[in-house]
Amino acid sequence: MTAIEKIRAMPGAGTDKTRNWIEAPGPIIVLVEPQLGENIGAAARVMANFGLARLRLVKPRDGWPNIHAQRSASGADRILETTALFDSVEAAIADCTVVLATTARAHDQAKPVLGPEAAAEFLAPHVGAGENVAVLFGRERYGLENHEVALADAIVTFPVNPAFASLNLAQAVLVIAYEWFKLVTGGALPFAMPQKSDPATKEQLLAFFENVERELDRVEFFRPAEKHETMMINLRNIFNRMQPTRQDIDAFGGNHVDRGRPQGPGAWRRARWSGGRDAALADSRTRARSGGAVTGARAGAAPAPQPDRSGAHAVAGAGE
Numbered sequence: 001m002t003a004i005e006k007i008r009a010m011p012g013a014g015t016d017k018t019r020n021w022i023e024a025p026g027p028i029i030v031l032v033e034p035q036l037g038e039n040i041g042a043a044a045r046v047m048a049n050f051g052l053a054r055l056r057l058v059k060p061r062d063g064w065p066n067i068h069a070q071r072s073a074s075g076a077d078r079i080l081e082t083t084a085l086f087d088s089v090e091a092a093i094a095d096c097t098v099v100l101a102t103t104a105r106a107h108d109q110a111k112p113v114l115g116p117e118a119a120a121e122f123l124a125p126h127v128g129a130g131e132n133v134a135v136l137f138g139r140e141r142y143g144l145e146n147h148e149v150a151l152a153d154a155i156v157t158f159p160v161n162p163a164f165a166s167l168n169l170a171q172a173v174l175v176i177a178y179e180w181f182k183l184v185t186g187g188a189l190p191f192a193m194p195q196k197s198d199p200a201t202k203e204q205l206l207a208f209f210e211n212v213e214r215e216l217d218r219v220e221f222f223r224p225a226e227k228h229e230t231m232m233i234n235l236r237n238i239f240n241r242m243q244p245t246r247q248d249i250d251a252f253g254g255n256h257v258d259r260g261r262p263q264g265p266g267a268w269r270r271a272r273w274s275g276g277r278d279a280a281l282a283d284s285r286t287r288a289r290s291g292g293a294v295t296g297a298r299a300g301a302a303p304a305p306q307p308d309r310s311g312a313h314a315v316a317g318a319g320e
Contacts, residue, residue: 026054027134028056030056030093031055032136041068041076041080044080046178047079048073048075050181055079056092057085058087096132097126098122098126100122100156102135102137102138102155104165104166109155111149112153121183197247199243199246200248
């Protein structure tokens with residue numbers, strides 16, 4: 001395997017080369033005179049995302065194959081490799097029984113106008129019957145022309161901002177492909193939140209709340225005192241709304257109590273106001289050990305030994 005093949009085989013963000021490629025019947029995507037290879041590649045990419053496999057091109061401006069399309073396809077190579085090239089829209093849809101034309105403009109033609117979801121529902125029975133159906137997408141600059149829209153059985157348009165209704169070509173393909181895939185798969189998501197633990201029992205919750213209440217009362221959390229009961233009810237409701245699991249409660253029960261916290265009534269208030277003083281004391285002791293002057297020491301503490309004139313050490317306040 002070459003280096004390029006190894007890179008292509010590596011799973012990217014949501015891409016897994018080890019899984020089976022979804023190959024289910026679906027509408028044919030027809031791009032009419034696409035101007036940019038990048039848009040063709042991006043369209044192929046979203047087709048791969050949502051299980052569509054057949055792409056047809058009508059007179060791409062920059063020819064075919066196109067290196068820019070390959071680069072922007074981001075691994076959807078099999079769609080590009082089977083892409084069919086045609087000289088006209090009529091030739092591209094010749095084997096189809098039903099054709100839809102996507103457009104952001106009213107073409108004043110007496111045809112049903114469908115949204116993306118309704119378009120998928122409209123095509124589903126025909127695809128289920130084994131028929132070829134197609135969805136036409138026009139040029140990036142001005143879309144489909146009137147005579148091309150006239151070839152379609154219905155028009156598809158999107159509910160967008162009327163002041164800015166033009167979508168990027170690949171984005172338009174994405175909307176149709178997404179609605180189709182959602183219809184045929186039932187909209188099932190590829191994964192869900194893992195259930196790693198059973199729900200917490202009421203016995204476990206009650207024990208947890210008792211522990212929380214005891215610790216909060218110890219640090220004088222409940223102020224004013226008459227609000228104690230209301231505050232605990234609110235805390236219980238918060239956790240009950242969360243529907244915690246056994247693992248959740250175990251995590252809180254193991255970590256919410258810090259045995260190193262100050263103890264006793266008013267401990268948090270004392271710790272807050274004495275923090276600066278304690279830091280000064282710690283600093284003075286450090287300097288004392290290194291031979292520096294002791295400042296800010298508590299009353300009665302022994303000063304650092306100082307040598308006397310005879311060379312002996314005078315120890316004051318040491319207690320004999």
